[in-house]
């Protein structure tokens with residue numbers, strides 16, 4: 001056979017035991033592969049980001065994210081219930097803010113009655129068993145699309161952090177379980193931690209977007225929350241340079257020091273090296289965000305029949321586990337959870 005007989009030339013050179021090690025033995029059958037698998041994806045690894053929109057009984061497709069809709073609060077509650085039925089541990093809420101509510105300072109982000117707070121209250125009331133994560137940053141609320149206060153072409157750091165603390169507090173008051181600062185201002189994790197402690201929210205977790213890069217892969221997300229048309233310039237003075245990894249470790253170290261319970265690397269697949277280094281270095285609960293552009297790429301290819309959808313999705317998610325992620329924020333969460341349930 002092709003596996004080599006005792007009389008094969010290789011056996012003559014290397015001895016009768018050639019080859020002593022045959023890695024293919026452990027791959028010979030499904031049971032053997034399952035027995036030796038080093039990593040496994042489960043539903044507990046999935047965080048499902050959803051987009052929320054004003055109104056009732058309203059569902060609006062996001063053109064650049066086929067299969068993703070913006071949902072009014074009633075539909076968001078229904079989505080949360082479906083996610084909970086599948087045992088997805090957490091959903092992440094992102095608001096589409098009506099243009100009339102956006103201003104220079106992103107004031108609507110601090111309104112306790114804003115869309116995200118309303119959705120959080122509704123979900124925590126009707127689907128209390130699911131965790132709710134809220135993003136902290138001003139970009140869904142500012143008329144210029146930046147994550148912070150803009151003054152003469154500069155994003156102000158400390159003034160923005162003050163606003164983010166209030167934003168985190170209104171979300172925590174609404175019942176948010178995990179505050180996730182995605183703004184990349186310096187010192188914001190520590191400031192938010194102090195604000196939460198002072199307000200008695202000692203059990204609210206912080207998942208820091210610790211290593212968040214200035215990436216082209218956020219494009220479809222900005223369409224979904226309506227900030228792309230408005231965005232003036234880019235975010236390179238606060239989000240990280242895609243050229244850097246050591247800097248990611250310094251960012252993560254600071255966020256842990258400042259009180260983060262969990263850290264995140266974002267985007268996902270193009271940054272698996274960063275994810276692996278972060279996990280190896282800090283051994284913290286570490287998450288990857290498979291962002292909107294990654295979702296769009298996979299959907300574009302699978303909708304064209306160029307890739308097998310289910311296999312491509314599951315392989316992409318398993319890759320995060322292999323690199324060291326404890327969980328993944330992914331727009332595929334529901335599809336993946338269904339696949340995991342149905343086997």
Ligand code: PBG
Nearest residue numbers: 137139147182217218221291292
């Ligand atoms: C807001 C925020 C962004 C994403 C998550 N939170 C966009 C940005 O930073 O411009 C991107 C998520 C995605 O692309 O799926 N700061």
